[in-house]
Amino acid sequence: MTAEQRTEAAVGPRRRIRLTVAYDGTAYNGWQYQPNGVTIEETLNRALTELTGERIEVIGASRTDAGVHARCNYAVFDTRMRMEASRFSYALNQRLPEDIRVRRSEEVGADWHPRKCRSIKTYEYRILNEEFPDPLDRLYAHFTYLRLDVEKMREAAAYLVGEHDFRSFCSIHTQAESTVRRITALTVERNGSVIAIQISGNGFLYNMVRIIVGTLLEVGSGKYPPERVKEILEARERRAAGPTAPARGLTLTDYEFLTDEP
Amino acid sequence: MTAEQRTEAAVGPRRRIRLTVAYDGTAYNGWQYQPNGVTIEETLNRALTELTGERIEVIGASRTDAGVHARCNYAVFDTRMRMEASRFSYALNQRLPEDIRVRRSEEVGADWHPRKCRSIKTYEYRILNEEFPDPLDRLYAHFTYLRLDVEKMREAAAYLVGEHDFRSFCSIHTQAESTVRRITALTVERNGSVIAIQISGNGFLYNMVRIIVGTLLEVGSGKYPPERVKEILEARERRAAGPTAPARGLTLTDYEFLTDEP
Numbered sequence: 176m177t178a179e180q181r182t183e184a185a186v187g188p189r190r191r192i193r194l195t196v197a198y199d200g201t202a203y204n205g206w207q208y209q210p211n212g213v214t215i216e217e218t219l220n221r222a223l224t225e226l227t228g229e230r231i232e233v234i235g236a237s238r239t240d241a242g243v244h245a246r247c248n249y250a251v252f253d254t255r256m257r258m259e260a261s262r263f264s265y266a267l268n269q270r271l272p273e274d275i276r277v278r279r280s281e282e283v284g285a286d287w288h289p290r291k292c293r294s295i296k297t298y299e300y301r302i303l304n305e306e307f308p309d310p311l312d313r314l315y316a317h318f319t320y321l322r323l324d325v326e327k328m329r330e331a332a333a334y335l336v337g338e339h340d341f342r343s344f345c346s347i348h349t350q351a352e353s354t355v356r357r358i359t360a361l362t363v364e365r366n367g368s369v370i371a372i373q374i375s376g377n378g379f380l381y382n383m384v385r386i387i388v389g390t391l392l393e394v395g396s397g398k399y400p401p402e403r404v405k406e407i408l409e410a411r412e413r414r415a416a417g418p419t420a421p422a423r424g425l426t427l428t429d430y431e432f433l434t435d436e437p
Numbered sequence: 438m439t440a441e442q443r444t445e446a447a448v449g450p451r452r453r454i455r456l457t458v459a460y461d462g463t464a465y466n467g468w469q470y471q472p473n474g475v476t477i478e479e480t481l482n483r484a485l486t487e488l489t490g491e492r493i494e495v496i497g498a499s500r501t502d503a504g505v506h507a508r509c510n511y512a513v514f515d516t517r518m519r520m521e522a523s524r525f526s527y528a529l530n531q532r533l534p535e536d537i538r539v540r541r542s543e544e545v546g547a548d549w550h551p552r553k554c555r556s557i558k559t560y561e562y563r564i565l566n567e568e569f570p571d572p573l574d575r576l577y578a579h580f581t582y583l584r585l586d587v588e589k590m591r592e593a594a595a596y597l598v599g600e601h602d603f604r605s606f607c608s609i610h611t612q613a614e615s616t617v618r619r620i621t622a623l624t625v626e627r628n629g630s631v632i633a634i635q636i637s638g639n640g641f642l643y644n645m646v647r648i649i650v651g652t653l654l655e656v657g658s659g660k661y662p663p664e665r666v667k668e669i670l671e672a673r674e675r676r677a678a679g680p681t682a683p684a685r686g687l688t689l690t691d692y693e694f695l696t697d698e699p
Contacts, residue, residue, distance in 0.1 A: 197569075197571065197572050197573070198572050199572040199573050199575070244572075244573055246571075246573065264569070268569070268570075273570070273572065273575050274572045274575065275572060276569050276570055276571070276572050277569075278568075278569045306540075307459075307526070307530070307538050307539075307540045308530075308535070308538055309459060309508075309538070310459050310460050310461040310506075310535065310536045310537060310538050311459070311461050311506055311508065311577060311688070313461070313535050313536065315573060426573070
């Protein structure tokens with residue numbers, strides 16, 4: 176028996192574990208490690224390192240912005256800890272703050288990488304549209320008292336569905352090589368005082384969902400006519416579009432991996 | 438013109454203003470002034486004193502416990518400030534923290550007192566009943582992974598509707614003379630993973646709603662049979678009932694004044 180084999184026996188073979196993670200982004204400076212402010216990623220790394228005794232650094236699927244929430248994001252890590260894969264969720268939740276929960280843990284292939292899979296992500300943006308803000312929804316909805324015309328927002332949204340160059344709907348700080356993306360669905364629904372915008376696609380540029388929402392808000396309040404969105408797409412420059420809507424209304428709600436390849 | 442009359446002319450006649458108040462109770466030590474911790478009442482008093490330049494102390498309708506939320510509570514105060522009654526809400530919201538909002542302000546009779554009116558209050562208690570807590574609902578729902586039987590909870594709830602001596606469902610720290618109250622409605626509904634208990638009545642004893650919910654939780658999880666609730670009522674002592682459910686799940690949702698007299 177070699178030294179390597181003895182270690183294997185003691186601590187188990189190396190496995191890759193995938194976590195399904197939900198969080199309230201209010202208190203965090205986004206997913207990805209930052210010099211200033213606590214992030215989701217480093218909070219997971221700390222809990223995993225504490226649990227396993229190994230130095231763990233997760234690979235995240237979607238690197239959500241500061242203040243953005245998630246019901247379904249993913250992270251993977253490698254460990255030699257002997258524990259049933261499904262038990263990591265319970266063990267981690269005991270070590271994580273209440274605003275981050277691991278909803279599921281499971282073993283995946285040793286090379287499986289969440290950002291190297293073809294996927295469809297769905298975001299929901301909630302807008303509270305009544306006379307006064309609701310203190311019980313202030314962390315999870317953007318408030319506006321300007322009466323929004325949902326029919327016009329839908330008309331505007333229709334121009335964005337499909338494959339387009341979304342350069343106008345992308346922060347000037349993007350590092351993306353191509354700004355072409357495919358939006359597979361974009362719906363706007365009113366339920367009482369809450370308007371929910373759901374947007375699904377194969378990938379989103381930096382701030383893309385929030386700039387789309389900011390633009391739809393301008394349409395809903397009557398500042399832009401719906402057909403203006405077609406011109407904004409064609410302009411291919413950020414300043415043509417509306418402002419970036421606040422992070423608090425945005426939640427990553429669904430994440431579907433289509434294949435294990437890009 | 439007397440000195441009194443000159444003052445009246447300068448600052449306006451004394452009026453009683455009623456506020457409809459909503460709040461997230463998470464950060465507060467309840468409604469009523471306490472030596473320790475910030476309360477809703479003192480936060481309103483501070484904003485009103487700042488706004489009017491008078492020393493204002495509100496009279497609250499329901500003195501909710503620490504951590505309990507409200508969509509509809511009331512407070513009145515007297516002022517000589519010249520301002521359209523409906524404008525107080527806007528002026529106050531500019532001075533209040535985001536977790537307290539005044540939804541409406543209006544003038545009422547000079548002697549109108551919210552605790553001297555006959556009224557029906559409605560509370561909602563939300564329970565998240567699935568395998569893992571939801572970080573986005575952690576502040577507004579009590580979490581339990583124990584699968585609850587809603588049908589049995591309804592059976593148990595039926596014993597509580599009507600006029601009863603609720604001594605068993607009342608904190609031993611109560612100062613109430615009579616422990617007889619009338620529950621006019623008590624419903625238990627499941628919607629996906631969320632169970633909502635709605636309870637309406639003409640008045641509630643100290644911790645009464647939370648002890649009722651704590652008892653229904655014992656029934657739902659199978660610890661008590663539904664008919665046990667009848668025995669608990671008859672026992673007329675606190676220790677016969679279930680534990681006090683956590684404050685975070687509880688919201689005062691509706692408050693209806695039936696008459697201007699007790």
